[in-house]
Amino acid sequence: METIQGKMSLDMDLNKLQERLANSNRIILDLGTGDGKFAFHLADKVPDDFVIGVDSCRENLREQSRSKLKNLLFVIASAQNLPCELNGLISHITINFPWGSLLESLLTSDSRLICGLQSISSSIASADIRLNGGALTEAGWTLEDGAEQIHHNLLQAGWQINTPCFMDAYALRTFPTTWARRLAYGRDPRAITMRVALPIQQNVNIVDIPLK
Numbered sequence: 555m556e557t558i559q560g561k562m563s564l565d566m567d568l569n570k571l572q573e574r575l576a577n578s579n580r581i582i583l584d585l586g587t588g589d590g591k592f593a594f595h596l597a598d599k600v601p602d603d604f605v606i607g608v609d610s611c612r613e614n615l616r617e618q619s620r621s622k623l624k625n626l627l628f629v630i631a632s633a634q635n636l637p638c639e640l641n642g643l644i645s646h647i648t649i650n651f652p653w654g655s656l657l658e659s660l661l662t663s664d665s666r667l668i669c670g671l672q673s674i675s676s677s678i679a680s681a682d683i684r685l686n687g688g689a690l691t692e693a694g695w696t697l698e699d700g701a702e703q704i705h706h707n708l709l710q711a712g713w714q715i716n717t718p719c720f721m722d723a724y725a726l727r728t729f730p731t732t733w734a735r736r737l738a739y740g741r742d743p744r745a746i747t748m749r750v751a752l753p754i755q756q757n758v759n760i761v762d763i764p765l766k
């Protein structure tokens with residue numbers, strides 16, 4: 555899979571990935587990581603966890619991907635075609651304020667995204683999805699209807715979802731991603747967050763990694 559460090563693009567195979575992951579506790583994936591600040595925040599806060607930020611756009615990642623944190627990695631990939639090296643590894647997924655094709659795939663229950671997320675998940679995995687009003691308006695939905703549609707799609711996929719909660723301007727201002735802060739001071743400072751439990755995986759090729 556393609557990883558990025560500053561301006562350099564590096565190929566990482568399964569062996570190299572396993573070396574990097576050795577002794578990690580949880581492996582967290584931030585999908586649509588943007589400039590990677592949230593991934594950096596998580597990795598910095600919990601050094602025993604390993605955090606992988608994934609985005610299809612490399613330009614915004616140049617700065618954070620220079621980080622020297624050993625438990626942080628940035629991967630260039632599309633959400634609809636996640637690298638198979640990640641299969642069975644991820645214990646928690648975050649998707650913060652998706653837009654574009656990532657949001658569209660959640661709204662349409664795109665099987666490339668849904669199956670991809672299930673494939674990369676470990677046997678017990680969870681996800682936090684945060685949706686914002688402006689991105690859903692651009693996609694032709696109200697915040698409530700768009701969140702309801704995604705909620706419905708994930709339930710249909712067999713995922714269990716806690717009651718969605720609203721994030722107001724204060725919650726956005728204090729949430730450590732670049733986009734949350736931008737939204738907090740913008741025209742539509744509203745978001746909805748949902749915590750999801752992914753179905754227990756039975757048929758994925760789980761990679762054997764010594765975790766601790």
Ligand SMILES: C[S@@+](CC[C@H](N)C(=O)[O-])C[C@H]1O[C@@H](n2cnc3c(N)ncnc32)[C@H](O)[C@@H]1O
Pocket residue numbers: 585586587588589592608609610611631632633634649650651652653654655656657731732733734
């Ligand atoms: C509004 S930004 C949010 C960035 C970050 N999560 C934050 O909170 O600051 C949405 C991100 O989703 C990424 N994205 C959109 N479609 C994608 C896709 N199909 N695959 C991977 N990333 C995607 C964009 O490149 C962008 O960085």
